[in-house]
Amino acid sequence: TCAFAGQKKVLAAYEEAVKCGYSGARAGRLHTPHGVFDTPMFMPVGTQATVKAVSPRELKEMGAQIILSNTYHLYLRPGTELVAEAGGLHRFMDWDGGILTDSGGFQVFSLGPLRKITEEGAAFRSHIDGSTQFLSPEIAIKAQMNLGADIIMAFDECIPYPAEYQYAKLSTERTTRWAERSQKAHTRSGQALFAIVQGGMYQDLRRVSANDLVSLDFPGYGIGGLSVGEPKPVMYEMLEQTVPLLPENKPRYLMGVGTPDCLVEAVRYGIDMFDCVFPTRVARNGTAMTKSGRLVVKNAAYAKDFLPIDENCGCYACQNFSRAYIRHLLKADEIFGLRLTTIHNLYFLLDFTKKMRQAILEDRFLSFREEFLAQYCK
Numbered sequence: 356t357c358a359f360a361g362q363k364k365v366l367a368a369y370e371e372a373v374k375c376g377y378s379g380a381r382a383g384r385l386h387t388p389h390g391v392f393d394t395p396m397f398m399p400v401g402t403q404a405t406v407k408a409v410s411p412r413e414l415k416e417m418g419a420q421i422i423l424s425n426t427y428h429l430y431l432r433p434g435t436e437l438v439a440e441a442g443g444l445h446r447f448m449d450w451d452g453g454i455l456t457d458s459g460g461f462q463v464f465s466l467g468p469l470r471k472i473t474e475e476g477a478a479f480r481s482h483i484d485g486s487t488q489f490l491s492p493e494i495a496i497k498a499q500m501n502l503g504a505d506i507i508m509a510f511d512e513c514i515p516y517p518a519e520y521q522y523a524k525l526s527t528e529r530t531t532r533w534a535e536r537s538q539k540a541h542t543r544s545g546q547a548l549f550a551i552v553q554g555g556m557y558q559d560l561r562r563v564s565a566n567d568l569v570s571l572d573f574p575g576y577g578i579g580g581l582s583v584g585e586p587k588p589v590m591y592e593m594l595e596q597t598v599p600l601l602p603e604n605k606p607r608y609l610m611g612v613g614t615p616d617c618l619v620e621a622v623r624y625g626i627d628m629f630d631c632v633f634p635t636r637v638a639r640n641g642t643a644m645t646k647s648g649r650l651v652v653k654n655a656a657y658a659k660d661f662l663p664i665d666e667n668c669g670c671y672a673c674q675n676f677s678r679a680y681i682r683h684l685l686k687a688d689e690i691f692g693l694r695l696t697t698i699h700n701l702y703f704l705l706d707f708t709k710k711m712r713q714a715i716l717e718d719r720f721l722s723f724r725e726e727f728l729a730q731y732c733k
């Protein structure tokens with residue numbers, strides 16, 4: 356904990372960032388009111404207060420530490436006041452690990468042309484009932500205080516890709532003003548507010564955004580506006596420009612990323628935290644993630660394949676069921692099939708970040724990265 360602007364706040368303090376020999380890769384420990392967690396870490400996405408198709412008990416069993424929920428969705432349904440009356444998000448969804456809520460900046464952007472953004476905030480149409488809605492830094496922070504997550508995000512604008520330089524510049528400057536308004540509106544102790552670096556795909560805007568937000572002094576920093584359709588080398592270049600400007604002793608969270616190859620590169624640049632819908636989303640159309648790439652277990656090729664998805668995987672699906680069985684369930688539209696592919700994909704990414712942490716602690720991250728990329732991109 357530390358005294359902060361007169362408020363006593365338990366911040367997501369960042370300890371023992373063990374630096375490995377190469378550039379920014381590091382293993383750390385993240386302190387929150389719901390526990391101390393190891394980084395690098397992958398955070399399963401539970402948009403509407405549930406990680407689709409799996410229970411909190413299964414999440415705990417597979418090693419999930421912090422899960423993500425979306426303020427935009429919960430604000431529209433069931434309402435964040437209702438969740439507060441239920442005792443907060445942890446109680447509501449029976450999850451006693453860490454929770455991080457995104458502020459809605461991305462959802463408003465991904466809603467496309469329905470939105471209108473002004474200095475005050477963002478007006479948009481609800482994807483549920485088409486009603487006109489409005490989010491501002493103050494509204495988004497109040498909603499997140501009601502939800503009671505351990506880590507909450509400043510309200511920002513996730514700049515679309517591609518975007519004109521002038522638009523990206525004005526939007527990024529506004530996001531910094533919104534970060535300051537988010538800070539002023541954040542009065543709940545025991546909750547860490549992270550800022551979000553934007554700047555589009557422009558190196559200079561990324562640097563200005565990072566420097567301005569660091570001057571405002573946040574306990575952690577999200578890097579937003581990436582993985583929005585840009586080529587991977589552009590994303591890596593933005594990381595190279597941004598991460599070194601962020602304080603070494605604070606967590607860096609790359610939002611919305613990603614596949615294992617992106618994770619291992621981002622860790623190399625010094626990213627600590629990730630979230631992505633990819634593992635749960637592709638699971639629902641029968642795709643399993645493996646260290647050699649994707650395996651579409653629904654394919655006819657696996658009809659008589661009585662091996663598990665991955666015989667070296669420790670997850671519940673691979674320990675007990677065959678590809679043939681899972682394919683049968685998926686073809687028969689059995690819900691248990693989706694549960695098994697989801698359990699496997701989440702376990703795969705959680706285990707992958709655990710393996711990266713171990714490699715960093717044993718100072719062999721670089722060779723781990725080489726070996727993985729050689730096999731994965733095959």
Ligand SMILES: CNc1nc2cc(C(=O)NN)ccc2[nH]1
Nearest residue numbers: 460461513579580581582610611
């Ligand atoms: C899947 N790609 C992806 N990019 C994201 C960017 C943001 C962001 O800038 N939030 N303020 C959040 C989630 C994202 N997911």
Ligand SMILES: [Zn+2]
Nearest residue numbers: 668670673699
């Ligand atoms: Zn598995």
